Amino acid sequence: xxxxxxxxxxxxxxxxxxxxxxxxxxxxxxxxxxxxxxxxxxxxxxxxxxxxxxxxxxxxxxxxxxxxxxxxxxxxxxxxxxxxxxxxxxxxxxxxxxxxxxxxxxxxxxxxxxxxxxxxxxxxxxxxxxxxxxxxxxxxxxxxxxxxxxxxxxxxxxxxxxxxxxxxxxxxxxxxxxxxxxxxxxxxxxxxxxxxxxxxxxxxxxxxxxxxxxxxxxxxxxxxxxxxxxxxxxxxxxxxxxxxxxxxxxxxxxxxxxxxxxxxxxxxxxx
Numbered sequence: 001x002x003x004x005x006x007x008x009x010x011x012x013x014x015x016x017x018x019x020x021x022x023x024x025x026x027x028x029x030x031x032x033x034x035x036x037x038x039x040x041x042x043x044x045x046x047x048x049x050x051x052x053x054x055x056x057x058x059x060x061x062x063x064x065x066x067x068x069x070x071x072x073x074x075x076x077x078x079x080x081x082x083x084x085x086x087x088x089x090x091x092x093x094x095x096x097x098x099x100x101x102x103x104x105x106x107x108x109x110x111x112x113x114x115x116x117x118x119x120x121x122x123x124x125x126x127x128x129x130x131x132x133x134x135x136x137x138x139x140x141x142x143x144x145x146x147x148x149x150x151x152x153x154x155x156x157x158x159x160x161x162x163x164x165x166x167x168x169x170x171x172x173x174x175x176x177x178x179x180x181x182x183x184x185x186x187x188x189x190x191x192x193x194x195x196x197x198x199x200x201x202x203x204x205x206x207x208x209x210x211x212x213x214x215x216x217x218x219x220x221x222x223x224x225x226x227x228x229x230x231x232x233x234x235x236x237x238x239x240x241x242x243x244x245x246x247x248x249x250x251x252x253x254x255x256x257x258x259x260x261x262x263x264x265x266x267x268x269x270x271x
Contacts, residue, residue, distance in 0.1 A: 005039065005111070005112050005113065005114060005115055006111050006112065007039075007041070007110070007111045007112075007113070007114035007115055007116055007117045008116060008117070008137050008138065008234075009107055009108075009111070009117045009119065009135060009136050009137050009138075010116065010117065010118050010119070010136060010137065010138055010139070010140065010168075010234065011045070011118075011119040011121055011132040011133060011135065011136030011138070011139045011140070011165075012024060012025050012118065012119065012120055012121060012139070012140050012141075012142060012171075013121045013129055013132060013133065013139055013140070013141055013142070013156050013159075013160070014121075014123050014141060014142045014143065014152065014153070014156055015123070015124060015125050015129070015152040015153070015155045015156045015159075016123060016124075016148075016149050016152035016153075017123040017124070018123075018144075019123070019142040019143055019144050019149060019173055019174070020142055020144075020171075020173035020174060020199065020205075021120060021121070021123060021142040022046075022051060022052050022055065022120050023055070023205055023208075023209075023214075023215075024142060024171060024173070024199075024227070025042055025052060025118050025119075025120040026042065026052060026055040026056065026120075026214045027214045027215055027216045027224070027227045028118060028227055028230065028231050028234070029041075029042035029086050029088075029118050029214075030082070030084050030086055030214040030216050030217060031214075031216050031224075031227055031228055031231040032086070032115075032116055032231050032234070032235065033082070033084045033085045033086035034084040034085065034086070034216070034217070035216075035228065035231070036231065036232070036235060036237070037085075038115040038116055038235060039085075039087075039113065039114045039115045039116075040085075040086045040087065040114060040115065040116050040117075040118065041079065041086075041087045041088070041089060041110060041113075041114045041116075041117045041118070042086060042087070042088055042089070042117075042118045042119075042120065043065070043089040043107065043117060043118065043119045043120065044065065044088075044089065044090050044091040044120055045065075045091070045103070045119045045120055045121045045122065045128065045131060045132040045135075046091065046120060046121060046122045046123070046128065047065070047066070047091050047098060047100070047122065047128050047131075048122065048126075048128060049122070050090065050091035050092070050093060051093075052088070052090065052091075052120045053088060053090035053091075054212060055208075055209070055212065055213075055214060056082050056088060056212065056213070056214070057212035057213070058080060058088060058090055061078070061080060061090050063077045063078040064078055064089075064090050064091050064092040065078055065089055065090065065091045065092075066091055066092040066096065066098055067092075068106055069098040069099055069100075069102050069103065069106070070098060075089070075106050075109070075110065078090070084217070087114070100127050100128060100130075100131035101131075103131040103132075103134075103135050104131070104134050104135035107119075107135050108135075115235065116234060116235065119132045119135065119136060121133075125155060125156075125159065129159070130159070130163070133159060133160060133163045133165050134163065134165070136165055137165075137166065138165065138166040138167070138168045139160050139165050139166070139167050139168065140167075140168055140169055140170070140171055140196070141153055141156045141157060141160070141167070141169075141170050141171070141191075141193065142170075142171050142173055143170055143171070143172055143173070143187065144172070144173055144174045144175075145172055145174070145175055145181040145182040145183070145187065146181065146182060147182065150182060150187060150190060150191075153170065153187075153191060154190070154191060157170075157191050157192075157193055167193055168196065169193060169194045169195065169196030169197075170187060170188070170191060170193050170194070170195045170196065171195075171196060171197045171199065171230070172184065172187060172195055172197070172198045172199065173199045174199070174200075174201045175198055175199065175200045175201060176200070176201050177200070184198060184258055184259065185258070188258070195258065195259050196230060196233070196259055196263050197226055197227075197229070197230045197259055197263065198226070198259050199223055199226050199227075200222060200223065202215070202221070202222075202223040204218070204219060204221060204223065205223070215227075216228075225239075225241055229241075229260075229263060230263065233263045
């Protein structure tokens with residue numbers, strides 16, 4: 001008997017732009033399809049200022065999510081396949097008002113075709129972001145290690161809890177290792193939400209944007225390894241870093257970092 005797929009729909013939210021939400025969705029989607037051979041759909045839920053498709057070099061798709069929500073085409077016509085095997089559902093670059101209430105229903109109808117569906121939400125508190133929250137089985141909140149962004153992160157966490165959508169964790173991005181930055185513990189203690197990934201500021205991401213490819217398609221560095229660890233956790237697996245430097249470090253310390261512990265919890269919840 002063939003087991004039917006039933007994709008989990010995972011939303012990535014923030015209430016502030018520039019925290020790396022779209023970049024994270026693009027890389028996680030690529031890695032899940034390319035490295036873990038999963039059936040993956042990434043969705044641009046940023047209806048008013050979409051750019052997820054640009055990360056993959058899709059500039060002028062014939063049909064988009066806007067056309068689907070307007071009732072012009074079946075959702076399957078607005079889905080495109082990337083060379084990695086990942087599927088992409090873009091929104092229109094020149095957008096107009098659509099009925100967001102239909103968003104979740106359309107995505108729910110795709111569950112049997114995929115293992116994972118990832119949504120890149122609008123980076124503001126609006127009906128658009130609430131559409132992602134409502135359509136998702138679980139959420140991750142993106143933040144950077146500063147007080148201004150933390151204030152926005154607290155708001156995003158509050159919205160998720162009010163809507164009773166499961167909050168799997170926080171991803172801290174653009175960390176530079178400076179003393180003035182908020183620490184993992186400070187962010188975790190303030191939000192009362194586990195930090196599942198810490199991503200350092202990486203100029204390689206700018207190169208990837210210029211080449212309209214996810215960073216994971218260009219190289220394997222510390223940032224990509226972190227994305228691979230999180231991607232594995234999303235499907236109930238553990239990614240083992242086989243690099244020599246990691247093995248050497250492991251000889252001197254068997255202690256897991258806090259984000260590794262939290263990622264393990266995410267992994268178990270998806271097993």
